[in-house]
Each structure stands twice: as structure tokens, then as C-alpha cells.
Amino acid sequence: MSVKEKIEALTKSINEHNHRYYVLNEPVISDQDFDLLLKELESLEALHPELVLSYSPTKRVGEVPIDKFNSFPHTYPLYSLGNTYSEGELLEFDQRVKKTLGKESVLYTAELKFDGAAVSLSYRNGQLERALTRGDGVQGDDITANIKTIPTVPLQLQGEGWPEFFEIRGEVFAARADFDSVNEQRRANNEAPFANPRNFASGSLKLLDSREVAKRKLSIVFYGIASAKPVAESHYESLKLAAQWGFITSSNTMKPGTILEVLDFIKKIEESRESLGFDIDGAVIKVDKLADQQEAGFTAKIPRWAIAYKYPAQTAFTRIAGITYQVGRTGAVTPVANLEPVLLAGTTVKRASLYNEDEVLRLDLHELDTVSIEKGGEIIPKITGVVQEKRIANAPKLTFPSNCPECSQPLFRKEGEAITYCLNQDHCPPQLLGKLEHYVGRKAMDIESLGRETLDLLIKAELVRDVADLYDLQIEQILQLDRMAPKSATNLVQGIEASRQQPFHRLLFALGIRMVGETVAKKLVKHFKSMDELATASIEALTAVDEVGEKIAEQVVQWFSKEEHRQLIERLRKSGLQLVEESTGNEIISNALNGKKFVVSGVFIRYEREQLKALIEQHGGVVLSGISSKTDYLIAGDNMGPSKLEKAQKLQVPIISEDDFERMIHG
Numbered sequence: 001m002s003v004k005e006k007i008e009a010l011t012k013s014i015n016e017h018n019h020r021y022y023v024l025n026e027p028v029i030s031d032q033d034f035d036l037l038l039k040e041l042e043s044l045e046a047l048h049p050e051l052v053l054s055y056s057p058t059k060r061v062g063e064v065p066i067d068k069f070n071s072f073p074h075t076y077p078l079y080s081l082g083n084t085y086s087e088g089e090l091l092e093f094d095q096r097v098k099k100t101l102g103k104e105s106v107l108y109t110a111e112l113k114f115d116g117a118a119v120s121l122s123y124r125n126g127q128l129e130r131a132l133t134r135g136d137g138v139q140g141d142d143i144t145a146n147i148k149t150i151p152t153v154p155l156q157l158q159g160e161g162w163p164e165f166f167e168i169r170g171e172v173f174a175a176r177a178d179f180d181s182v183n184e185q186r187r188a189n190n191e192a193p194f195a196n197p198r199n200f201a202s203g204s205l206k207l208l209d210s211r212e213v214a215k216r217k218l219s220i221v222f223y224g225i226a227s228a229k230p231v232a233e234s235h236y237e238s239l240k241l242a243a244q245w246g247f248i249t250s251s252n253t254m255k256p257g258t259i260l261e262v263l264d265f266i267k268k269i270e271e272s273r274e275s276l277g278f279d280i281d282g283a284v285i286k287v288d289k290l291a292d293q294q295e296a297g298f299t300a301k302i303p304r305w306a307i308a309y310k311y312p313a314q315t316a317f318t319r320i321a322g323i324t325y326q327v328g329r330t331g332a333v334t335p336v337a338n339l340e341p342v343l344l345a346g347t348t349v350k351r352a353s354l355y356n357e358d359e360v361l362r363l364d365l366h367e368l369d370t371v372s373i374e375k376g377g378e379i380i381p382k383i384t385g386v387v388q389e390k391r392i393a394n395a396p397k398l399t400f401p402s403n404c405p406e407c408s409q410p411l412f413r414k415e416g417e418a419i420t421y422c423l424n425q426d427h428c429p430p431q432l433l434g435k436l437e438h439y440v441g442r443k444a445m446d447i448e449s450l451g452r453e454t455l456d457l458l459i460k461a462e463l464v465r466d467v468a469d470l471y472d473l474q475i476e477q478i479l480q481l482d483r484m485a486p487k488s489a490t491n492l493v494q495g496i497e498a499s500r501q502q503p504f505h506r507l508l509f510a511l512g513i514r515m516v517g518e519t520v521a522k523k524l525v526k527h528f529k530s531m532d533e534l535a536t537a538s539i540e541a542l543t544a545v546d547e548v549g550e551k552i553a554e555q556v557v558q559w560f561s562k563e564e565h566r567q568l569i570e571r572l573r574k575s576g577l578q579l580v581e582e583s584t585g586n587e588i589i590s591n592a593l594n595g596k597k598f599v600v601s602g603v604f605i606r607y608e609r610e611q612l613k614a615l616i617e618q619h620g621g622v623v624l625s626g627i628s629s630k631t632d633y634l635i636a637g638d639n640m641g642p643s644k645l646e647k648a649q650k651l652q653v654p655i656i657s658e659d660d661f662e663r664m665i666h667g
């Protein structure tokens with residue numbers, strides 16, 4: 001076999017295994033065997049870059065961002081759909097269709113109407129040629145690089161019988177769980193969350209860097225084929241064929257049936273809508289026979305053979321009673337509208353999120369305005385508009401405060417950012433509460449007897465203004481708090497007392513210095529050994545520590561540069577806390593690994609992952625959490641994530657087994 005043939009065969013085989021793994025959930029080879037194939041292909045491709053195929057599985061994620069999207073015409077235009085909200089109109093649609101076709105009975109398929117971004121993919125000779133956004137229906141943007149990052153999108157088709165050229169339409173969307181975790185992450189990074197899964201999906205497709213798109217968990221489902229000649233007799237069969245060719249189609253598709261069966265289907269879906277795991281905004285009903293579709297044809301904009309049934313809009317109208325500005329633990333100020341209670345999709349709603357200052361400005365809210373509220377992808381409903389006609393004359397405009405509603409300090413908004421912050425991190429009550437909760441947390445000082453409510457009471461009674469105050473608390477003071485029993489007060493004091501013995505690295509993490517998480521705290525302590533050494537460390541000294549970059553170093557230096565923080569440390573010292581790291585029992589055994597950097601991933605036979613990491617450090621190696629060009633070795637166990645593997649291979653990081661590793665440390 002020539003190299004060219006070998007590359008072709010490997011590409012085909014890996015694409016097939018990917019399809020089995022991602023689409024069918026039925027792999028037929030082990031992850032290791034799969035990795036071997038991938039490795040083989042990669043090394044051949046590295047030696048013969050001119051032979052790399054456009055549909056190579058190693059090229060799902062691009063290496064460089066593009067500067068702009070090129071626009072291309074759709075070979076077959078994308079139509080939109082007529083809408084209805086009523087069953088009566090669906091029956092009328094059925095009558096119209098029958099009349100147009102001159103038939104007594106017509107069968108329909110019914111599908112979910114996915115709420116995401118429409119895309120059209122073209123395939124030539126069984127290979128993905130291009131992916132376009134819907135655009136204006138006539139032409140769209142070339143988003144091929146982004147679409148390829150979705151692992152279920154076939155680069156090369158399975159089975160046989162596809163037309164030489166066709167376009168397939170589908171919807172890119174985000175599952176609710178994936179969407180929620182992305183937003184959680186964004187909030188943690190002080191980035192504005194996405195308003196709903198639809199915006200998230202379409203926004204992601206418009207990113208210029210496919211490496212970023214690859215990080216976003218997007219899903220895709222296909223629901224229609226456009227080709228010169230029909231691929232089957234019926235739409236339902238065409239979807240079955242699409243599935244055989246490797247496309248993900250929806251399992252919630254109704255077998256061809258009458259319009260009455262369609263009504264049943266719609267009802268069932270509406271009942272199970274919440275448990276689908278992703279958003280839909282209705283159902284799409286299509287004439288099943290493709291010849292009938294062709295005969296019915298299109299009006300200027302929409303097909304006569306299909307219609308969207310939308311579930312009753314989850315919208316209600318009510319009046320704004322006021323806005324509360326909530327200050328979170330990070331100091332972010334979020335406006336929340338208090339509403340006159342109103343029923344919306346079965347629940348009484350009293351509050352709606354307003355997200356940020358821009359949203360308040362965009363809506364141009366005035367006192368006592370009547371607003372429309374909607375249930376979107378998120379649980380808290382949102383205000384979607386103001387009913388201008390109902391505005392009360394001379395009602396004052398609602399403005400964002402310039403001072404913190406909790407501590408009266410001036411608020412601050414960085415240019416180009418959506419979120420407004422109170423910068424009084426140490427003393428603004430909700431921020432202080434957040435800090436204290438973090439301090440007593442299980443992974444920090446682990447003071448179990450001190451819960452959120454008690455902390456809140458202690459702050460309100462002005463008994464605690466910072467973490468050092470905890471150690472000056474007297475039992476008599478605690479007993480004065482609301483509903484505090486002597487037993488809990490004693491527990492509390494004992495808990496605080498015991499926390500003095502927590503090791504230094506826990507204390508450092510507990511202080512809540514920005515960007516100093518558990519791992520960074522441990523690394524810093526390992527290097528600097530004492531609070532005093534750390535407090536005087538320069539940026540250069542700090543960045544010399546593994547996994548500590550410029551940004552973290554700056555946060556550390558900034559924190560210790562505050563006089564108030566230095567005094568806090570002195571008070572903690574006086575209270576007997578551990579400001580020096582005691583030996584951890586993790587003593588160095590050898591220097592066999594000589595500073596080499598390791599990433600550990602997967603499940604091992606002889607070791608727990610944590611044990612392996614300890615061994616690396618005991619033999620003078622360094623453990624990294626993610627693969628980068630600095631990684632010297634990846635120790636791979638069973639079931640490790642394919643993305644880690646791919647990255648290691650791309651960066652040519654040697655991949656070793658636990659046996660290889662043992663040989664390294666034992667010679």
C-alpha cells in the first residue's frame with residue numbers, strides 16, 4: 001500500500017470509529033487502539049503534509065483564527081416557516097394541503113422545532129465541503145471551520161447511496177446543562193453570561209477562532225436534505241437515510257400520520273418539554289411524501305407543505321414595583337426588578353432579572369412601568385419590553401445607582417465590561433460574608449460549626465469585620481446572637497479554636513486572594529514556606545513558581561501591598577495561626593525526574609491518580625494540570641479524555657504508561 005493509500009485508509013477508518021463513538025455511542029475498539037490509529041495517521045501526516053485530506057480527523061480544530069467570514073450562496077435556498085399557535089389553524093393547514101394536492105388524506109411527519117441557529121452543510125462525493133449559516137436564506141457565512149469542531153458532524157459519510165452533491169439542514173444548539181455550566185464559568189470569571197442557549201449557539205458560530213468554538217459544547221441535529229433529485233420517497237425515509245450516512249437526527253420525530261396524530265404528538269411533546277434537556281419553541285409539521293412537497297411548492301417565502309406550531313408564548317404582563325440592586329460576593333451589582341405578582345407558565349412570578357446596567361438603559365425603564373416578561377432558557381424570567389402606552393405621565397426614569405446600596409462606596413464599571421462592581425472588597429457586607437464563607441469552607445479552614453446564617457448575624461452585629469476578628473470572639477458575645485444556644489456557641493468557639501492548627505497552605509487559600517485557588521496556594525507555600533517570605537516576594541520570584549503566571553503574581557503582590565492586609569496577617573500571627581508550612585510527609589525521595597513536567601490523566605491499575613502525582617513530586621518532578629508545550633510527559637491511564645490525547649499528540653508530548661513511569665523513577 002502506498003503512503004497515500006495508507007493515509008486514506010486510516011482517515012476513513014478513524015472517521016468511522018468517531019461516528020461509532022460520538023454518534024452511535026457504540027465504539028467497537030478500545031480508546032487505546034483508537035489512539036494508536038490516530039497517532040499513526042498523525043505521524044504519516046507530519047511526514048507527508050501534502051497528502052493530508054481535507055476531511056482528516058486530525059483537522060477538526062483549526063490552528064489559526066480567520067479575519068472574517070466569507071459569504072457563499074446556498075445551492076438550494078433556505079425558506080422560513082409559517083407559524084401558528086392554534087390547533088384550529090393546524091386543521092386549516094391540513095385542509096389547505098389536501099385541497100392543493102387534490103387528495104382525501106395526507107400524512108405528515110412532526111418534529112421538534114429546535115431553538116438554536118440554522119446551518120446548511122454541503123457534501124460532495126461523501127465529504128463535507130462547506131458549512132454556511134442561514135444568512136438571508138439565499139447566501140450565508142462560511143462557518144466550516146467552526147462546524148467541524150462539533151464531534152458528531154461527519155467529515156466523511158458512512159454507508160452508501162448519497163447523492164454526489166447535496167445540502168443538509170440542521171440546527172446548532174446548546175443543551176441546557178452545557179449552557180448552564182458555560183454561564184456559571186462566565187460569571188465566575190466576571191464575564192457577562194449569555195442571555196439564552198440560542199444566543200450562545202449563534203454567537204459561538206460567529207467566533208473567528210475555531211479553537212474557541214471547540215471549547216464550547218455545541219450540539220447539532222439535522223432535519224432536512226436538499227438535493228437535485230429527491231433521495232427517497234418520503235421525508236421520514238430521507239431522515240432515516242441521513243442517519244445511516246452518519247448524521248445525528250432527532251429521536252423525537254413522529255412517524256408519518258394524520259393531522260390528528262400530529263395534534264397528539266404536539267401535546268405529548270409539550271408535556272415532556274421540560275425534561276428534553278434542551279430548548280424547543282414548538283414543533284414543525286411537514287408533508288411526508290416528497291413528491292407531494294414538490295407539488296405543493298412554495299409561496300415567495302415559505303413552503304406550502306410545512307408549518308411551525310409554536311407553544312403558547314410564555315409571556316405575561318405586569319407592573320414594576322421597584323428595582324433592587326443586589327451585591328454579590330464578588331462585588332458585582334445586579335439589578336433585579338420587583339414585580340406585581342403575575343402568573344407565567346404555571347408559576348407566580350415576583351421578580352425578574354435585569355442582568356446589568358446596559359439592560360436597564362436598553363429597556364429605558366421608568367417607575368411603575370408595565371412590562372412584558374418571558375420565560376427564556378434560564379429559570380428566572382426576564383423582562384423583554386415596556387408597554388409604552390401604559391407609562392404613567394411624568395414617572396421618573398429608573399437609574400443605576402452610583403454608590404453601593406450595601407456600603408455606600410462609589411461603584412465602578414470598567415470600560416468595555418458589562419458588570420458594575422463595588423470595590424470595597426473587604427468591608428462591603430455581602431462581600432465580607434462571601435469572604436468569610438470562603439474562609440470557613442471545607443477546603444479552606446474547615447470550620448463546620450460556623451454557617452452562613454451565623455456569619456451573617458456576626459457581621460450585622462458588627463462583631464466580625466474581617467477574618468482575624470473570628471479569633472477574638474468571646475462566648476458571651478456569641479450567646480447574644482439571635483437564637484444561639486449555649487451548645488452551638490461552644491461548638492462554634494471550639495471550631496474556631498481548632499482552625500488555628502490548619503496548615504499554612506489552607507490559610508493562604510482561605511484568605512481569598514484573587515486567583516489564588518487551592519492548587520496555586522499549595523504551589524506557593526511549597527516554594528516560599530512562610531507568610532513572611534511570600535509577603536515580600538517580587539513578581540519575578542513569584543512567576544518562577546510553577547503554574548504561577550504574571551496575572552496571579554500581580555494579584556499576590558497587590559494583596560500584600562495593602563497596609564490593612566499586612567495588619568490582618570499580624571493579628572492572625574498573634575492569634576496563633578500557622579504562617580509557616582510544616583513538613584507534609586511528602587519528602588523528596590530522589591531527584592530522578594529532575595524537574596520534568598508531567599500531566600496525569602485517566603484511570604490507572606496500580607495507583608490512584610493522587611498517588612501518582614505525589615510520586616512525581618517525591619522524585620523531583622512537577623505536576624501540571626493541563627497539557628501545553630511545556631509538558632514533558634503525559635502519563636496516560638484508561639479512559640482518558642480524547643481532547644487531552646489529541647492535544648498531547650498535536651504538541652508532540654510523549655505519552656507514557658504507568659509502567660514507563662515506574663521505570664523512570666526506579667531506574
Ligand code: IVH
Binds near residue numbers: 079115118223
Ligand atoms: S424545516 C422549508 N425543521 O426553524 C422548511 N426547521 O422558520 C425549513 N427549525 O430557522 C425548515 N427545527 O432553523 C425545520 N425540525 C425543524 C426545525 C426547523 C428548528 C428552525 C430552522 C429555521 C426556522 C424555520
